[in-house]
Amino acid sequence: MVVFLLVLVVVLALLGGVHWYVWRRLVRDVTAPGGLPRRLGTAAVVVLPLLSLAALVSARAGVPFRLQQVIAWPGQMWLAVLLYLVLALVVGEAVRPLLRARLARRAPAATAAPAPAPVVPEAAPVPAAAAAEPRAETVVGTPVPDGPEAPAAAAAPETPADVSRRLFVSRVVGGTAAAVALGTVGYGTYGVLRGPRVKRVTVPLAKLPRAAHGYRIAVVSDVHLGPILGRAHTQRIVDAVNSAQPDLIAVVGDLVDGTVENLGSAAEPLARLRARHGSFFVTGNHEYFSGADAWVDHVRELGLRPLRNERLEIAAGFDLAGVDDVAGESEGRGPDFVRALGDRDRARAAVLLAHQPIVVHDAVRHGVDLQLSGHTHGGQLWPGNLLAELANPTVAGLERYGDTQLYVSRGAGAWGPPVRVGAPSDITVVQLASKQA
Numbered sequence: 328m329v330v331f332l333l334v335l336v337v338v339l340a341l342l343g344g345v346h347w348y349v350w351r352r353l354v355r356d357v358t359a360p361g362g363l364p365r366r367l368g369t370a371a372v373v374v375l376p377l378l379s380l381a382a383l384v385s386a387r388a389g390v391p392f393r394l395q396q397v398i399a400w401p402g403q404m405w406l407a408v409l410l411y412l413v414l415a416l417v418v419g420e421a422v423r424p425l426l427r428a429r430l431a432r433r434a435p436a437a438t439a440a441p442a443p444a445p446v447v448p449e450a451a452p453v454p455a456a457a458a459a460e461p462r463a464e465t466v467v468g469t470p471v472p473d474g475p476e477a478p479a480a481a482a483a484p485e486t487p488a489d490v491s492r493r494l495f496v497s498r499v500v501g502g503t504a505a506a507v508a509l510g511t512v513g514y515g516t517y518g519v520l521r522g523p524r525v526k527r528v529t530v531p532l533a534k535l536p537r538a539a540h541g542y543r544i545a546v547v548s549d550v551h552l553g554p555i556l557g558r559a560h561t562q563r564i565v566d567a568v569n570s571a572q573p574d575l576i577a578v579v580g581d582l583v584d585g586t587v588e589n590l591g592s593a594a595e596p597l598a599r600l601r602a603r604h605g606s607f608f609v610t611g612n613h614e615y616f617s618g619a620d621a622w623v624d625h626v627r628e629l630g631l632r633p634l635r636n637e638r639l640e641i642a643a644g645f646d647l648a649g650v651d652d653v654a655g656e657s658e659g660r661g662p663d664f665v666r667a668l669g670d671r672d673r674a675r676a677a678v679l680l681a682h683q684p685i686v687v688h689d690a691v692r693h694g695v696d697l698q699l700s701g702h703t704h705g706g707q708l709w710p711g712n713l714l715a716e717l718a719n720p721t722v723a724g725l726e727r728y729g730d731t732q733l734y735v736s737r738g739a740g741a742w743g744p745p746v747r748v749g750a751p752s753d754i755t756v757v758q759l760a761s762k763q764a
Contacts, residue, residue: 345413346372352416353505356497375409378402382554383743387616392554392589399554407512407744410708415504423500430492515708515746519556522563523739523752525571528725530732531760532696534676536644540764544678545573545602546755548701549738551613553584555745557593564739564754565596571756575604575641578631579701580611580652580682584742587621598629604641606631611682611702612654613742619655634680636663638671645759646671648695649680662686668693678759684719684735691731698733699757705737705750712750723750 354368382402385395535542545568552561568576578597583590600606608631610619623633634649641647648671650662662681671677679695681687683702690698705723706712715722721735736755741747 342376345409346376349409349412349416352419352497353412353501357494357501375401375405379405379409386554386585392585395554403555403744404512404516404746407515407708407746408508411508411511411748412504415507416500419500419504423496426496426499427492430496511748512744512746515748516744518747518751519741519745520560522560522567523754525567525756526753527756527758528734529758529760530697530725530734531762532645532676532732533762534645534674534696535759535761535763536676537761537763539641539643539645539676539759540761542643542645542759543571543573543575544699544757544759545571545576546579546699546701546734546736546757547576547739548579548682548736549581549611549704549740549742550578551581551584551738551740551742552590552593556740557590558596560740561593561596565599567754569599569601571754573602573756574643575647576600576602576606576631577680577699578606578608578626579680579699579736580609581613581701581738581742582608582611582626583617583622584613586618587625590617591625594625594629597626597631600630604643607647607649607680608633609649609680609682610635610652610655612652615652615654615658619658619660634667635660636666638667638677640675645676645678645696647678647680650686652682653686662689664689664693668695676759684721684733687720687728687731687733690733691729695731697757697759698731699736700733701736701738703735703737704742704747705735707738707741707747707750708744709749 350369350372354365354372358365358368378398379402381390382395382399385398547564547568550556550561550564583594597606608623608626610623610633614622623635627633634647636650638646638648648667650664650667651660653661655661664686668677668679673694676696677694679690679698681690681698681700684698684700687698687700703715703719703722704711706715712722719735720726720728721733723735723737725732725734727733734755734757737747737750737753739752739754741752
């Protein structure tokens with residue numbers, strides 16, 4: 328509990344510092360004190376992070392779903408805009424002094440007025456008697472120190488031209504940063520809302536029989552139905568999958584961010600998925616935040632077969648297995664590789680559905696030929712891929728671990744803000760290839 332509180336304090340302090348920096352560069356430095364633009368900008372920098380916090384905790388706090396939908400858009404979108412605002416402003420810090428120096432060089436030189444001749448005060452006459460007596464010299468006017476040190480020159484005051492240049496540079500840098508951030512987020516949002524694109528990957532398997540050569544598995548991961556992505560997004564995914572005409576469909580977790588009560592209707596288009604050998608489902612970590620057992624029952628009603636630490640033989644000539652997500656260990660339903668793969672015939676090729684790539688080492692030990700996963704989103708928001716690389720053996724694409732190949736999809740939706748930058752959403756059709764063909 329103490330560690331959690333310390334982390335919370337650090338996170339809140341970091342967010343507070345980031346928002347102060349944004350306020351300083353985009354509000355204080357570019358607006359007049361007391362004016363309406365400054366008041367509106369300050370209010371926005373206060374309200375937007377509060378909406379983001381509310382959007383993140385509203386579901387777990389039991390907020391009515393309609394209200395979740397209202398606050399989700401501004402709250403979640405601000406998180407994405409904030410990321411790219413800060414990145415752009417940091418780059419702008421390097422540009423700012425260069426731009427000011429360039430403007431200063433191009434400014435016309437001011438004509439300096441000749442300095443007035445110094446006025447030497449007239450000394451009072453000294454009587455002869457007094458002149459004979461040694462005493463300190465008295466001068467009418469400003470006292471002059473006796474020592475060799477002269478008074479330090481006062482710093483030159485900032486001229487109106489300096490103020491004007493500073494304001495101009497702040498507005499150029501701030502406006503450019505805002506345009507870059509909004510443009511980046513806008514394009515990333517369009518990429519999510521238009522629906523995932525279908526990509527194709529060929530994976531050769533040494534044990535795959537010739538009869539299964541060319542077998543197509545559509546991999547769908549990380550849809551994240553919730554307050555923002557709903558029924559229309561599910562329909563786009565179903566249409567894309569069906570257009571690819573796969574032999575089998577694998578939904579590999581993180582289908583939802585919410586309860587069956589709130590999102591059951593959003594998932595209904597999944598009942599229209601079509602594949603020769605059916606559709607299959609394994610849980611992801613977000614199912615355990617949303618009522619995993621209820622969702623397993625619901626997807627079964629929609630025609631998908633859940634694979635909960637179990638295996639079946641596909642008529643084409645390979646084994647298909649699925650394991651529960653590691654997040655299920657908190658409920659006593661984590662991945663059980665012995666149950667799913669322990670007694671199988673290792674002469675047959677095995678394809679494993681597992682949400683998180685991190686279980687690939689268990690897959691290697693159990694002789695899996697191909698593991699299909701998601702979870703990473705490919706980083707979703709650059710440079711998030713750098714963080715994802717620290718926690719996952721593979722962030723996206725196909726890689727080999729011993730005799731096991733791992734394919735990780737970037738996912739068909741988005742978690743949090745419906746934005747992707749540098750990691751486009753996808754549905755992958757994995758085409759199996761037999762080396763005997």
